[in-house]
Amino acid sequence: MPVTIAIVGAGPSGFYAAEALARAAVDCRIDIIERLPAPYGLIRYGVAPDHEKTKKVTRSFERTAGHERVGYYGNVELGRDLTLEELRGLYDAVVVATGAPLDRPLGIPGSDKAGVYGAAAFVGWYNGHPDFRDLDPRLDSPGVAIIGNGNVALDVARILAKTPEELSSTDLPDYAAEALRRAPIVELNLFGRRGPVQAKWANVELREMGHLADCLPVVDPAQLPESIADGLSERDRRLQEKNLATLRGFAGLEAGKQRKRVYFSFYAKPLEVLGGGRVEALRLERTRVEAGRAVGTGETFEVPCGLVVSSIGYRAEPIEGLPFDEGAGAVINRDGRVAGGLYVIGWAKRGPIGVISSNKPDGVTLARQITGDIDQGRKPGGPALERLLAGRGARWVGFADWKTIEAAEVAAAPPGAPRRKLIGVDDMLAVLDAAAGPPGGAG
Numbered sequence: 282m283p284v285t286i287a288i289v290g291a292g293p294s295g296f297y298a299a300e301a302l303a304r305a306a307v308d309c310r311i312d313i314i315e316r317l318p319a320p321y322g323l324i325r326y327g328v329a330p331d332h333e334k335t336k337k338v339t340r341s342f343e344r345t346a347g348h349e350r351v352g353y354y355g356n357v358e359l360g361r362d363l364t365l366e367e368l369r370g371l372y373d374a375v376v377v378a379t380g381a382p383l384d385r386p387l388g389i390p391g392s393d394k395a396g397v398y399g400a401a402a403f404v405g406w407y408n409g410h411p412d413f414r415d416l417d418p419r420l421d422s423p424g425v426a427i428i429g430n431g432n433v434a435l436d437v438a439r440i441l442a443k444t445p446e447e448l449s450s451t452d453l454p455d456y457a458a459e460a461l462r463r464a465p466i467v468e469l470n471l472f473g474r475r476g477p478v479q480a481k482w483a484n485v486e487l488r489e490m491g492h493l494a495d496c497l498p499v500v501d502p503a504q505l506p507e508s509i510a511d512g513l514s515e516r517d518r519r520l521q522e523k524n525l526a527t528l529r530g531f532a533g534l535e536a537g538k539q540r541k542r543v544y545f546s547f548y549a550k551p552l553e554v555l556g557g558g559r560v561e562a563l564r565l566e567r568t569r570v571e572a573g574r575a576v577g578t579g580e581t582f583e584v585p586c587g588l589v590v591s592s593i594g595y596r597a598e599p600i601e602g603l604p605f606d607e608g609a610g611a612v613i614n615r616d617g618r619v620a621g622g623l624y625v626i627g628w629a630k631r632g633p634i635g636v637i638s639s640n641k642p643d644g645v646t647l648a649r650q651i652t653g654d655i656d657q658g659r660k661p662g663g664p665a666l667e668r669l670l671a672g673r674g675a676r677w678v679g680f681a682d683w684k685t686i687e688a689a690e691v692a693a694a695p696p697g698a699p700r701r702k703l704i705g706v707d708d709m710l711a712v713l714d715a716a717a718g719p720p721g722g723a724g
């Protein structure tokens with residue numbers, strides 16, 4: 282009997298785990314269970330809409346989904362359709378690959394005011410995630426504050442800075458394209474609590490900020506150090522040198538006809554969101570970096586803004602039955618092992634660190650662990666899952682169904698765009714109903 286393995290979550294970590302398990306020497310059967318009908322998680326709903334090339338990795342995920350050992354159950358949610366305990370009763374191994382979909386809280390006074398959003402929500406909104414389609418962010422002021430110096434902060438800044446023409450070849454949903462087109466934003470402030478060399482940007486992302494059609498990057502040269510500290514790894518030194526050179530290039534740029542400005546502001550720690558019911562300004566404190574940490578100097582300043590996006594990292598979502606480390610925002614585990622037959626991978630395991638491909642070696646390690654721990658299949662897997670779901674009236678979506686939904690998205694794409702995403706789960710299921718034709722009908 283094959284070893285049955287359920288992977289919860291069809292994002293990059295789930296698919297890399299499935300790929301490695303599909304190649305394992307042990308006979309196994311892998312089912313990927315995903316809350317939404319659409320697979321790919323962070324690739325579909327996190328990667329910036331103007332980074333279509335990054336999404337090409339889904340082609341290899343698609344090959345994995347087509348592997349004879351691999352099954353797909355979309356539109357099945359742990360906690361709604363079945364519990365983790367039930368799933369563990371059906372499969373020899375369960376792998377939690379649910380990522381880190383929640384925002385780390387900003388936790389300063391006023392951060393609950395209207396107009397303050399976490400990046401997970403804001404990115405989800407412009408990426409057409411069904412949970413965030415109705416976010417309706419306040420885009421009616423000229424000033425924006427983005428908190429954090431990571432790649433997600435740059436994604437947010439770029440999407441807010443780009444012109445409708447620059448965004449026209451993306452899969453941005455119509456509602457977001459229209460809201461961004463109407464937004465009077467001209468001043469974007471990107472705040473880092475530490476200095477430019479501590480910023481976590483990839484250099485390629487940073488350089489993109491210098492190639493925007495209608496937005497000028499502005500850097501205060503006085504905030505850029507002359508040199509980089511000793512004692513860094515070769516890799517970190519090279520990254521910091523590149524980022525510093527790019528920022529020096531920005532500092533030397535002449536203003537042209539650009540309507541918008543993105544201000545890179547370092548040594549600035551947010552203290553309070555100001556305003557009545559909604560955000561009107563952000564108060565920050567100047568910092569200096571001591572032993573790698575941001576230390577407040579007592580000097581404060583305010584920046585007017587109608588929108589604050591807090592891009593300070595993500596957290597995993599606690600799941601009933603899984604031990605959870607609130608501080609780290611991740612599942613408690615020992616190198617991916619949680620309990621007998623229960624594993625975790627990706628951002629749910631190690632926190633929101635690393636790029637998409639970082640999950641590939643993790644998948645190989647996990648496959649080795651599972652096939653080492655469990656030598657023989659004992660639990661029924663897919664057929665029993667289907668019986669349980671059918672008994673509860675739950676409607677699951679197979680991978681062929683997803684391909685039908687995807688084909689409808691591609692067919693509806695405006696010229697030059699890769700797809701027009703179907704946003705609501707109901708909209709996706711309606712495509713399947715239409716393809717199936719009327720009950721009892723010839724179509």
Ligand code: NAP
Nearest residue numbers: 429430431432433434474475481592593594633634635636
């Ligand atoms: P990140 O890289 O960890 O950056 C988070 C930023 O928030 C850091 O600058 C951090 O500053 C700051 N921060 C944290 N807590 C703060 C606080 N309380 N107040 C002010 N600032 C605070 O996280 P991310 O940007 O969300 O990215 C997550 C992962 O996805 C990263 O591994 C990233 O590289 C990856 N990603 C990659 C791409 C790409 O390759 N194109 C695109 C998007 C995301 P400190 O450094 O001082 O803590």
